[in-house]
Amino acid sequence: MKSGSAFLGYARPDGRIGVRNHVLVVPTVICAAVVAERVAASIAPIGAALPHLAGCGQLGPDMSMTHDTLAAYTRHPNVGAVIVVALGCEQVVAQQLAESARAAGKPAHIVSIQGEGGTVRATARGIEIARELADAAARVERAWCPASALVLSVKCGGSDYTSGLASNPVVGRVADQLVDLGGSVVLGEIAEIMGAEHLLAERATTPAAATRLLRVVNRVEAEAMALGLDIRGTQPSPGNIRGGLTTIEEKSLGATHKAGERTRLVDVVSYAAPVSKPGLTVMDTPGLDVESVTGMVGGGAQVVLFTTGLGTPTGNPIAPVIKITGNARTASTMADNTDIDVSGVLADAESFEAAAGRVFAELVEVASGRPTAAERLGHREFAIHRRNPTF
């Protein structure tokens, strides 16, 4: 089983492979978020809370997106056990989230704030359960797993001119290598495919995947245009423009490099929906970093390769996020947020292949347990995409 690309992961009862073994503490609704965070903090760093802003006052697809994203995290292979913290009168049903976790073979418990009789009792009960689950989680051992078990999320944020020239092409080579080994890559940020969709559509394995990609990109463009504004108000961002990126097309052409140069587009999925096929999957997420990473991890990505030109701290509650920059100054000024400096490729000091080799080696180490900069700093950003206003 062990080869140069094998990693030490957690084999789950449902057959999926995790790279972390978190005890997930899920608030059903914003009203339960503080209790959930206190319960998770009592077993840091193994405890991971998912504080979010909704769970009630939602209708239709917006409600489904919140519920389905939370449920996806309860099944995630980086999660070993689940505590659902409920208020008691909200729309998201605690029992459904607990059942979702149990269906994936994970122990799951529910703590209700109204049921326990207030914040103090609910927090105490949650901490009691959390300590038992954390003790059990600490006894689970890692085992060698093939790279084909990895679902890799590729993401860029705080982009500048180096992103499209250096870090994204380096990560693209890693994506190519992982897919060659039978693994999966997921690319989100539909707004940042705008202008480069023709290149991805050409690499689709089926006409249906190409058609779905173009339909999703056109829908996002239509949503932006319906506001009667120039998307340049936000895409590229003000920082992107200062960094030399002029239009969304330019940003997209550089951004899509990170999904590989020869990966085939096998699927286009909705937000936080399962990434189930080897090859490249595009997920319908917004460009905003935290919402995008939240969705791709929900889809099953165990690790995120995140390129940045200007530097950014974003992490995730359950998935390690590896920061890669092609900007030598950022590698120095944002050193505590940076995992890998690939600026040598622009200075002719390192080949793209050598840099990609270093990134792949770090990916294997992180998948085997080495903490990332974001994990060391406690960056656990989480935000579920919203489709509609709150009622």
Added chain:
Amino acid sequence: MNAAIIISVADNVATALEPLDAGRRLRIGDVQITAAEAIPRGHKIALRAIRAGEPVVKYGSSIGSASADIAPGAHVHTHNVASARGRGDLAGQTSREE
């Protein structure tokens, strides 16, 4: 290290890898160009004349169209390039073909 980089032979702009002063002469592969004005690091320099309305090409693909005539060596950025995408501000004036 080169002072600027051209990604595709089809490109009509290069990207400055260091700040370029006005009058700086560059040789990038077979292409010679003199910066007509200061170009900040990471920003683009025109490799040839680009007339208003013509595509600005980087990565071998259009990144938008020139919104004014651009001289060789000029700084190419938001002041002289218009995006063709997500232009709700122009809705009703133009429509994008599939």
